[in-house]
Amino acid sequence: MEKLRNYAGVVALTLVLLTGCQAESETSESQEGGSQSSQEIEATVELTKNQGEEQVKEKDITVEEGTVLMDAMEENFEVEEKDGLINGIEGISAEEGEKKAWVYDVNGEEAKVGAAEYEIEDGDEIHFDFQSWE
Template sequence: MKQWMFRLIAVFMVVVLLAGCGTEDSTDQATQKEANNTTENQGSNTEQSEETVLITITKDHGEEYIHEKEVPIEEGDILMDVMEENFYIETEQNGTFITSIERVAAKEGEKKGWIYTVNGEMAKVGAAEYELKPDDKVVFDFQAWE
């Protein structure tokens, strides 16, 4: 009878150990699947990276650096709106002409103003009309206009 009881206990312990290992394996597999899904989702998010533009603020034809910022944009974003959202600016003429960026402005009677280029070329329209494109490099330079 003792031998029968010993075998029953031994079988019971083997079943418990196997059941515990089986649960652990399925938990590990579930954790591994979740990790794989997360990695796949991160991979697809990387593919859908944000589109950005680089905006640089300088003085005197780039001799003095004021600020630079990479800014996320969406299709159809207008430069003036992006500037207002990301920098301290002041405008006049119904918000179409920038007079101050980051508190840099012409003094009374000074013939200086903000000129901007996109990808190294002078813009043909004002900032209130320019539609940004991904990877544009915009430079606002505070300079004499004589």
Template sequence: MKKKIFLTTSLLFSTMVIAACTPKTEQTPETTSQTVVQSVSSEVQQEEATISLQVDGEEVENKTVTFVAGESLYQVMQANFDLVDQDGFITSINGQAQDEAAQKYWMYDVNGEMALVGAKDLILEPGDHVEFKLEEMK
């Protein structure tokens, strides 16, 4: 009986010693949040597109811009150009304003085709070439 109690006590004591000496691998909340931020920021990939501005058929600016997937053309334009808009329509880019009396308005093409939606509704794709043209509507 004494042997059984001795063995049980020894086994219990050995288990507690081993458990107490085992290093903890638990992460602190600070370490965990840093890991999440690093993981998220490494997953955000910058894409590129080209935007050119033409006034009366003459190119006045050509710029390669970076953006994050899912951003609208309007968001990218705001980040890279001085914009003025009215009711969601771009009326001035880098100081070049529309002229309603002369019937000159900002229009744009994407990859050589006239856009069918406003800049706020167009989601930019990698490699897109956007041409904004300030020209007379005929």
């Protein structure tokens, strides 16, 4: 009878240990998978007016790799957007009939695509300027 009790105890202990190892393995796999799926990158966004004459705001941002500029702007600033174009940032937008707009460059080079298409890269220096387009 005592041998049966000992045997049952060993079986129960073995099951507990195996269940614990399996749960730990699944947790480790999910943590590893999470760290591989997204990496954070940093960029700086500067807002000015009249070709840099007036500083509006500057902010260091952190986003997930693969984030497009429009999404980052909407997460970090008050943005007015229509049809994929930024019409206002931080309450600054063109008045009715005024020929002004927000334009941006990245690392000193004029943007080749709209903010909804540009994918931010680590270390980017993004400069938005509210200026006349005449």
